[in-house]
Amino acid sequence: MIGGGASGTYAAVRLRDLGHSVAVVERAGRLGGHTETYHDPVSGGSTDIGVLIYHDIPLVRDFFGRFGVPLVRYTGQGGTTNHYVDFRTGLVVPGYTPPAPVALPAYIGLLQQYPYLDQGFDLPDPVPADLLLPFGEFAVRHGLESIVHMLNGYAQGLGDILRIPAIYVLKNVSLSVINSVLTGSLLITERRDNSELYEKATGWLGPDVLLGASVTRVRRGQRGIQVRVTTPHGPRVIHCRKLLVTAPPLLSTFGGFDLDATERAIFGRFRHHHYWTAVARLSGMPAGVSLVNVGADTPYNIAPLPGWYGLTVTGVPDLWGVKYGSTGPVGDQAVRAAIVADLRRLRRAGSYPVELEGLEVFKGHNPFELVVRPGDIAGGFYRRLYGLQGRNGTFYTGAAFHTHDSSLLWRFTEELLPRIAA
Template sequence: MRFSQLVTALPLWFGSVNANQSWAGWAGLGDQTKWSTPCCSPNVVDVDIAIIGGGSGGIHAAIHLKDADASVSVIEKKDQIGGTQKHIPTLPPASSLTLVLSFLRTQTWSSGIPIPAPDDQQQAIRAAAQAYTKNVLSKYGWVDQGFLVPDPVPEELYLPFSQFAENYNFSALLPTIAQVDWYIGNLTTLPALYGIKSLGPGLLGSVFGEFILSSTGNSRSLYDAALKELGSSVLLNTTILNIDRHSNSTGVTLLVSQPGSAPKTIRARKLLVAIPPTLKNIWSFDLSKQEEAIFSKFSSLGYFAGVANVPGFNSTLTNMGALTPFNQPIIPGNHGFITTGSPNEFQIGGGFDSGDVTDEEGKDLVRKNLATLAAVGAVPADAAHSVTFPYTSNHMPYNVRVTAEDIKAGFYAKLLAPQGSRNTYWTGAAFSGHNSALVWNWNEGTIVPGLKKDLGLK
């Protein structure tokens, strides 16, 4: 099974309670778990590889490992795999350089009428893209393969991205990056490493060419097919109760639970962690001091995505700061209201500089933006009150990263060093970049070969 190139925001995952005890009379009631007098042992499943996280990275690895005749068990907290696919909100290739002036520093949206960029501006953007390709991407050929940062770290990789862009004469490209790769952070302070990772050669080629999407227009079909192929190997609505990577020298042991079922023990020769490795996410892991020291460095942004239904409104509006550096929208802010093709329904994507964002804060941001638009007549007057949210997904933690000082101190060499130790491998955006194509490159270039070698698979 082949995965096509999509851009995906990975879902939140974290463990639940730590449970080193006998089990019996167990019943799962929502998020509550009850125990009674011990009477029996949980079910036991033996597999080659246990995979924590059924998002883009975990499912891709599971398919490849299954194709290599490995037995896998995918543990996913949500009721579906694949998380929420976040397509890049962009215009068709022929007009990808068109600017939509719709959001002012005063929080006043315009009517949203597309304003074509002057020919000289389009030429400047293309010239900047050529300079970026020739002088930057050719220099850092590993950018689409993972955070394979040189040691010692080049000073320019921890400079602010805007200064780096000025040094290499591609500043005219920054507004395009701000719109296409939503939301990577403030381009005036973002370390250059993350700016480069956000627009590697693969994505740059798509921006100035075309994107590869599902032929059905439904990226969910990709994961529906994966779920069919993996079958009972995928455990949905599953909470991790305990992980033991100490006592079993030949593998790992996980204790998991699903609503309405007795706890299950999964014994695996190897563990693949495919969730954002923030301490809040993996607090129930038996972390070593080295792992804890590494993962404690991570912070994250916030991203709230979904579908908003706005009665009486059927146009697309893109949020572009008219008076902000590089036309970045003011944050917190939505990328825009991008029509889905269904009446009154729009893709939304709210960016936050903090990873600690609630669902209600995400919805309130949409309402606030609609109120601003209503004040200038761009949307119906009651839009902020009539909007509903048929589907939403909170992507906290989103775009995990470290400080420029940590990059300078060789953080990524330290992050990649423990791969395979304690029978554990790590994958996902934190190790590759926040783009499914990059995660899949990381899997195929590093993770899957490492696991296959350790397990003696061809």
């Protein structure tokens, strides 16, 4: 496994279950990918960053259950209030309230027309033209204006949702997501520590996990596959029959790989967006208040990017979660500086007497949300992408092959396992 995020960890555990030897190569110092947890030494509380909630499906309960990580229903942050602020000015937007979601039934009806989107990118040929429209046009055509701002809140990290092909919004705010929200069936870990799953999986996999490791060379042939990696303990050579790539399939990921012309042409079509999360320790911020970034003068009041999605209550005293996005590349230091400047602007504007005591966690989840252009989708890009499964002994899973949703990625990976294990 190249990559030890949600998909790579799940695949490693399940392939071991099926009697196969595995090796996980992960460049970070831990498994879990976008999943991270901050344990507050002041209050003793914990808050999750990146991946927060899960769908209530048997596969999810089984995976957490095998490692003794209890799950409970997600009931939201009780007693919290949203305030609507334009972070460009630091001012509360006067009179703004979110529109009533009267178009939600119509949106659900549209999702039901495309049930295959909940399973991956196994698209019909031809691809329905509506799915290729910029989502802003799609929303107007189908009368979804009242829920565009709401969908933008769920589709964090997708960049400018009014401009990207509608298919990506429908996949991220999918029928599974809507049903889980409406039925109140979303799950969180009882101890508010999603990372516990990956810590226990790391222990279970033992020396088969190489953390802080980077791939330097991959050679795939009829006699097997050789993967050379550097690790904190020196170079290693892994010999295997199959390779599973779960890292984002950009050309930059495949340095040292012996990609053939077909693989290179397909992966070269991807572009991506940018997303950051942080945990801010604040003083002067009213307890129980979350700030939603809205544009006072923008279509659907969607806040311009780069910029905040919002500042959210974590349930841990004095800690708030930060969500920040961009359509184009921005350096981590520039994002940190923007977060600090925007919090100071809230104070200078007289909106909130907030002081930043520090960013306890700051994480870039980049590259985030790999997409291709409408013409590529119409031209069969995803059919060709899926056609790479098994080519040169290599298989693929992860968000680029489905969506940024750990539960649905585990299901996608589970369905791929028979082919990998054959």
